[in-house]
Structures are given as structure tokens and as C-alpha cells.
Amino acid sequence: MHIRLALSALTVVLLLSGFAASLPRFDAKPKQPNRLPNIILILIDDMGSADVGCYRSNSSASQLPPTPNIDRLAAEGIRFTNYYSAAPICSPSRVGLTTGDVPGKWRITSFLADRKHNRTCQQADFLDASAPSVARELKTAGYATAHFGKWHMGGGRDVDNAPGIRQYGFDEYASTWESPDPDLLLTSTDWIWAKSDSVKRWNRTAYFVDKTLDFLKRNSGKPCYINLWPDDVHTPWVPDEMTLNEFPKGTEKPREFKAVLAELDVQIGRLMAGLKALGVDDNTLVVFTSDNGALPTFQGSRSGTFRGSKLSLYEGGIRMPFIVRYPAQTPKGKVDSLSVLSAVDLLPTFVSLAGKKGSRSPGDGENRAAVLLGKPGVRKKPLFWEYGRNNESFRYPAGRDKSPNLAIREGNWKLLVNDDGSGTELYNLATDPSEQMDVSGQQPKLVGAMRPKLLAWRAGLAGE
CATH class of the missing domain: 3.40.720.10 (Alkaline Phosphatase, subunit A)
Incomplete structure (x- = not known):
């Protein structure tokens, strides 16, 4: 008698558990399809x-x-x-x-x-x-x-x-x-x-x-x-x-x-x-x-x-x-x-x-x-820029805002130079993002490594 009652109770528990499992979970966030953004x-x-x-x-x-x-x-x-x-x-x-x-x-x-x-x-x-x-x-x-x-x-x-x-x-x-x-x-x-x-x-x-x-x-x-x-x-x-x-x-x-x-x-x-x-x-x-x-x-x-x-x-x-x-x-x-x-x-x-x-x-x-997506990471490649191949058709800003016509950023260092090798400037953007202090004279080894790389990059670009 006691065994039959225990089995009946167990059956009810199992049935209710199965029924509960089949109900929608309102406290759980529904799964979103894996859509491309x-x-x-x-x-x-x-x-x-x-x-x-x-x-x-x-x-x-x-x-x-x-x-x-x-x-x-x-x-x-x-x-x-x-x-x-x-x-x-x-x-x-x-x-x-x-x-x-x-x-x-x-x-x-x-x-x-x-x-x-x-x-x-x-x-x-x-x-x-x-x-x-x-x-x-x-x-x-x-x-x-x-x-x-x-x-x-x-x-x-x-x-x-x-x-x-x-x-x-x-x-x-x-x-x-x-x-x-x-x-x-x-x-x-x-x-x-x-x-x-x-x-x-x-x-x-x-x-x-x-x-x-x-x-x-x-x-x-x-x-x-x-x-x-x-x-x-x-x-x-x-x-x-x-x-x-x-x-x-x-x-x-x-x-x-x-x-x-x-x-x-x-x-x-x-x-x-x-x-x-x-x-x-x-x-x-x-x-x-x-x-x-x-x-x-x-x-x-x-x-x-x-x-x-x-x-x-x-x-x-x-x-x-x-x-x-x-x-x-x-x-x-x-x-x-x-x-x-x-x-x-x-x-x-x-x-x-x-x-x-x-x-x-x-x-x-x-x-x-x-x-x-929110995971900061260090850059591997340097960045290169050019602007101003001549004074005939390129416009420039006045005064101190006119820059040399080539630039490279590698890590926190940014070097600017003209394509004829003149006008070298070097800035540490971590400490001087406003580019007020040219430290090219204090960093000859760094200039010696970055300037040839930048000039070679410019030489490799298409011309006329």
C-alpha cells in the first residue's frame, strides 16, 4: 500500500516536472537568431x-x-x-x-x-x-x-x-x-x-x-x-x-x-x-x-x-x-x-x-x-600619409598649421618630413598630442629608423 502511494506520488512529481519544463521561461531572455549586423x-x-x-x-x-x-x-x-x-x-x-x-x-x-x-x-x-x-x-x-x-x-x-x-x-x-x-x-x-x-x-x-x-x-x-x-x-x-x-x-x-x-x-x-x-x-x-x-x-x-x-x-x-x-x-x-x-x-x-x-x-x-566590439588592441602596422606634391595646385593652411608633406605614426611616435628629406619633425603623441615640442634633435636613432622607412614608402607610390 505504502509502496503504491510512493510510486503514485513520484509519478505525479515527474509529470509535473515535465509539464513545467514544457512551459515558456518568462525569466529567461529568448535566444536571438545569429544575424549579420x-x-x-x-x-x-x-x-x-x-x-x-x-x-x-x-x-x-x-x-x-x-x-x-x-x-x-x-x-x-x-x-x-x-x-x-x-x-x-x-x-x-x-x-x-x-x-x-x-x-x-x-x-x-x-x-x-x-x-x-x-x-x-x-x-x-x-x-x-x-x-x-x-x-x-x-x-x-x-x-x-x-x-x-x-x-x-x-x-x-x-x-x-x-x-x-x-x-x-x-x-x-x-x-x-x-x-x-x-x-x-x-x-x-x-x-x-x-x-x-x-x-x-x-x-x-x-x-x-x-x-x-x-x-x-x-x-x-x-x-x-x-x-x-x-x-x-x-x-x-x-x-x-x-x-x-x-x-x-x-x-x-x-x-x-x-x-x-x-x-x-x-x-x-x-x-x-x-x-x-x-x-x-x-x-x-x-x-x-x-x-x-x-x-x-x-x-x-x-x-x-x-x-x-x-x-x-x-x-x-x-x-x-x-x-x-x-x-x-x-x-x-x-x-x-x-x-x-x-x-x-x-x-x-x-x-x-x-x-x-x-x-x-x-x-x-x-x-x-x-x-x-570593445576589446582594445595595440596596432601592428605603422600608418603613413602624404599631402602636397607641389605648390602649384595644392592648398595649405597658414602659419604653423602647414606641415611637411609626409608623415608616419609608429607606436606613440610620429615623424613628419618633406619628400626631399628636409624639414624633419618628431613628436611623442603620448606626452605631446598637440605637437608643440619637436624632439627630432634628441632622438637621432629613432629619426634614423623612421625617416628612411617613410621616404621609401613615398617612393613606392604611383606617380603621374
Whole structure:
């Protein structure tokens, strides 16, 4: 009798245990499918490091408008303090980012303009369509790809044979005047903007954000890679109709700059709200950076603690804001001051995050996927830059902001020199990020090791 009751009780316990096991666990987080991330690369035009609030020192904060939405990106992700563009001017910086190579390898040395200008800069008229491309690499990994914004890697003016944007691996695009495929809503005339444009100059960034969100919505079944490259905050500034009427060619005054930067920040906020509304926020990797430094700098305030500006190889021309936000993977509110990153790293890094084992071209960058996901790491390869092959067609900043035309960073050391071997300067960026104290005279062995390496690198680049 007692044995039968004990067995019956045991049976009930087992049945209840099985029933409980079959119930959903409301206290456990449901497993998410292993999805590839959407990747949105936001490339701002001529944004200095101190243009972003969270990168400012107290001394520059009062002169520049707040950027709460961009700051929120950093608060919800990782803010990097040692990221470099590939060049201190737009076209080569974009080529380095797109190809994973130093831009001189593809004969792009300055901003692309008409054929005569390009010849005097010893450069091609456009990026070779056979060059490696982030978008093309990610398409082979199953990504839908789009480019919305400024291109400036060929096309426009009298260059009428530049490859179309699709030839670089993009499924869709909408671009500005300096491209092979300008959007007619933005370019009603043969110039950067006009009163007759359907989308006015001050509404362009909103237009590109709308395009981005629409592309994500229409391609919800697959991962997306999107270049969101507004042409703000590049001069001349046209924040509204009143400014356009008063200054038909735009202005370079602080009041208009502040209005353009404030509107850009609003649109970054719209983008992030849109990602949440689409339900893709958690699985979208957003990278926010700039193509090169600011000009004008308003007495250096837009470059923050750094020396230099756009057109300079001092830090103010090439060390850029760089923020990564990817809620599914990255920690919040982290600052990485150890990892040295470059625009040429983005191609191999994005390829890795897309699940591919490697790109077809090894390139000049490093795979820094672990760094973007929150694990700081020491750089293995040195970084190289060039800008200014002659005094005929290259523009330079005034005074102390004009740098020698070659630079290398290796570890914490940065050496600058002219390509004829003159003008050597050496800085320890760990102790002197503002590049105020040239220690080349105190470090002859280091100069003797770095300078030949830099000059040999320059000698190996393509010429005319």
C-alpha cells in the first residue's frame, strides 16, 4: 500500500516536472537568431574633432554649439580617441576608406576637380573601378548596399567618363554634384546647389537620412551596408533660405556654421529614432566619423587640443572623431584611448564583421573587429600619409598649421618630413598630442629608423 502511494506520488512529481519544463521561461531572455549586423558608416564632411561635444575640452565648449544626439551615440557605444583619416582632404580620404589602401596607390592625392587640376596634382580623374570596395566585398557576403550623400571619388566638372556608383558595388545611391551620378533633386544646375533645387541645400542631410531608413525598411530580409555621407559641415554654409538670399554662394561665418552643425545633430537624432522605429536598432552597427579636419577652424577652436587643420598632416588635419554604437555587441559609455585605428582598417574590419574570412585584397589596413566590439588592441602596422606634391595646385593652411608633406605614426611616435628629406619633425603623441615640442634633435636613432622607412614608402607610390 505504502509502496503504491510512493510510486503514485513520484509519478505525479515527474509529470509535473515535465509539464513545467514544457512551459515558456518568462525569466529567461529568448535566444536571438545569429544575424549579420546592418552597418551604417556616417562620414561627415570637414568635421573637426572639437565639433563634437563629447570630444571638446572646456576651453572650446563655449564657442561651439552642443551636439546632444551625436554625444548620445558615444554614451551608448564606444568613443575612440586615436582614429585617423587616410588623408587631410576629401577625395583621398574617401578612397582610403573605400579601398582599404593608402590613396596614393590609386593615384588620388588631392580633391578631384577638372582634368587640368587633376594633372597638376599628379592624380587620376577618378577611382579605378577595379579597386577594392567595401560595398563590393559585403555584397558577396549577402548584403544589400547603398550610398547616400557626397561621393567625390570621380565625376563632375569636365570629367564625364567616371564609372557609375553601381560599379563600385552599390545597389542604390543618391549623390551630390561631385559624382558621376548626381541626384537631379539636389542638382538642378551644374553646380553644388541652386535656388531651383527641389531639395534645398539645408534639407540635404534629412533627405539622405530618409533614404537610409527607407532602404533599411525595404531590405528588412537581409543585412544592409549603407554609406551615409552628408556634405555638411563643409563650407560654404547655407543653413536656410535667408542665408541663401543674402549669400548666394554661401558663407564661412560662425553663425551659419553653428546653424548647420545644429541641424546635422538633429538629423543624427532622427536616424537613431528611425532605427528604433524599424526594430533594427539593436542589430545595427553605426560608425560615426569625419573625412578630414576642419577649415576654417575659428582660431583653432574646431581642432580642439590638436595643432593643424584640413590640408595639414598635423593631428588636427587627420585625427578624427570616431564613435561606434552596436547595442547587440558593444559596451556602453566606453572610451578607448589605447587602440590606434585608421580609415584603411574599415574594409577588412567590416568584412570580418560580415562573417567573411578575408577580402580578396590584403590592403594596408588591419582587421580591427575586436577593437570595434570593445576589446582594445595595440596596432601592428605603422600608418603613413602624404599631402602636397607641389605648390602649384595644392592648398595649405597658414602659419604653423602647414606641415611637411609626409608623415608616419609608429607606436606613440610620429615623424613628419618633406619628400626631399628636409624639414624633419618628431613628436611623442603620448606626452605631446598637440605637437608643440619637436624632439627630432634628441632622438637621432629613432629619426634614423623612421625617416628612411617613410621616404621609401613615398617612393613606392604611383606617380603621374
